[in-house]
Amino acid sequence: MSTQTFRRIVRRETHSPRTVAMIIAAGVLIAALTYIGTGIVLYMLAQPDLLLGLPSAVAWIIGLPTVQPEWLAAISGVVLGLLGLVFLFLALTPGRLPKHQMKCGERAIVVDNGVIASSIAKYVSDETGIPLNDITVGVSHRAADITLRPRIGARLNEAPIRDLVAAEIDSYRLTPSVKTRVRIIRPYESDLDG
Amino acid sequence: MNSTNRVLNRIILFVVGIVLLALGAAVVTIIIWPAAAKYWTGAATAIKSWTEAAIADTTVEATTINGFAMAILLLIIILLILVILVLTHVGGGRSRTVLHASGQQNPLGHVTVQESFVSDALKHSLNNREEVLFSSVSAKNIRKQPVLHLSVTPRQNTSPRDLVEDLNTLVTNLATLTGENVPTYISLHSGLRAKLARNQRRLA
Numbered sequence: 001m002s003t004q005t006f007r008r009i010v011r012r013e014t015h016s017p018r019t020v021a022m023i024i025a026a027g028v029l030i031a032a033l034t035y036i037g038t039g040i041v042l043y044m045l046a047q048p049d050l051l052l053g054l055p056s057a058v059a060w061i062i063g064l065p066t067v068q069p070e071w072l073a074a075i076s077g078v079v080l081g082l083l084g085l086v087f088l089f090l091a092l093t094p095g096r097l098p099k100h101q102m103k104c105g106e107r108a109i110v111v112d113n114g115v116i117a118s119s120i121a122k123y124v125s126d127e128t129g130i131p132l133n134d135i136t137v138g139v140s141h142r143a144a145d146i147t148l149r150p151r152i153g154a155r156l157n158e159a160p161i162r163d164l165v166a167a168e169i170d171s172y173r174l175t176p177s178v179k180t181r182v183r184i185i186r187p188y189e190s191d192l193d194g
Numbered sequence: 195m196n197s198t199n200r201v202l203n204r205i206i207l208f209v210v211g212i213v214l215l216a217l218g219a220a221v222v223t224i225i226i227w228p229a230a231a232k233y234w235t236g237a238a239t240a241i242k243s244w245t246e247a248a249i250a251d252t253t254v255e256a257t258t259i260n261g262f263a264m265a266i267l268l269l270i271i272i273l274l275i276l277v278i279l280v281l282t283h284v285g286g287g288r289s290r291t292v293l294h295a296s297g298q299q300n301p302l303g304h305v306t307v308q309e310s311f312v313s314d315a316l317k318h319s320l321n322n323r324e325e326v327l328f329s330s331v332s333a334k335n336i337r338k339q340p341v342l343h344l345s346v347t348p349r350q351n352t353s354p355r356d357l358v359e360d361l362n363t364l365v366t367n368l369a370t371l372t373g374e375n376v377p378t379y380i381s382l383h384s385g386l387r388a389k390l391a392r393n394q395r396r397l398a
Binding site: 005006008009010012013015017018019021022023025026028029030033034036037040041043044045046058061062063064065066067070073074076077078079080081082083084085086087088089090091092102104105107108109110111112113114115116117118119121122123132171172 | 277
């Protein structure tokens with residue numbers, strides 16, 4: 001089995017295809033082209049145009065700097081530009097999906113970050129005895145954030161928990177690798193009162 | 195996983211984005227900046243008179259039909275066809291046949307394993323597992339090579355490492371059974387289905 005094919009699969013699965021955005025862009029393109037095309041045909045047949053006849057459209061484009069109201073034209077320009085920026089952004093950014101590659105044997109494996117996060121939460125809960133509800137885990141592209149809210153009286157140190165979690169994450173053999181950050185939050189004020 | 199051409203997607207997005215950005219920027223510039231407005235009027239008028247000359251030169255006698263407009267129309271139609279062609283090629287790449295065990299000398303001929311057989315075999319094994327909420331198996335052609343895709347949604351708090359090791363064994367066993375090691379791609383998913391289900395395994 002060629003690793004090249006697997007690399008291709010993993011890459012495609014961890015990055016957005018941008019198909020939805022492409023279909024919207026293509027729709028805009030088709031609408032614009034169809035409108036112009038219809039305009040040209042109607043002009044050649046000397047028929048009345050759909051909205052704006054070709055000659056008056058040309059006159060409008062030439063007179064664009066003096067179009068009234070000015071603010072409306074300016075806002076339209078800004079909206080068009082922003083839409084263009086959004087499309088450009090989608091075209092040029094990598095579009096990473098919240099997933100990681102896992103290594104196990106010779107197979108291509110892709111895991112949602114959510115699966116990793118909930119598994120780590122369970123692991124920390126089992127190892128420390130803190131209830132699952134008091135553990136929040138977020139896994140991003142490069143980091144895993146573990147937030148613990150121990151009950152009153154429980155004393156926790158960050159370092160051993162960090163080592164524990166780091167060892168667990170290492171055993172998943174994720175690509176790209178994930179750094180561990182542990183945060184311990186004081187109990188709620190309301191808990192102290194009660 | 196499908197065979198959508200992603201580079202093409204990006205190219206279309208890029209082109210449409212650049213055009214829209216340029217149009218927007220032009221409109222804003224000519225409204226805000228008088229010098230640009232002056233240039234715009236001059237350039238637009240020049241283009242208009244050039245176009246009018248081109249239309250006059252190519253007009254067929256006694257009609258309003260002219261070659262210049264026809265050329266532009268043709269260009270528009272070609273562009274439209276290209277865009278529609280791209281849209282119709284989105285997706286695809288699914289394959290029904292997973293493997294041909296043709297190397298074996300078999301008096302009955304070639305052995306072909308259909309996707310449904312592999313799918314049933316794997317799903318049957320996975321349904322017995324408490325931590326697997328949902329699984330689906332499909333076959334795809336990737337670079338003309340059949341690849342098995344095993345998609346699994348485990349319960350929350352399931353260790354992906356243990357699950358993947360088991361899935362790996364399962365696929366290896368299947369390979370032993372059918373006599374051919376089909377390239378397999380495994381994906382583990384979280385999602386609404388996992389969030390709504392019970393966290394823990396139910397005790398029987």
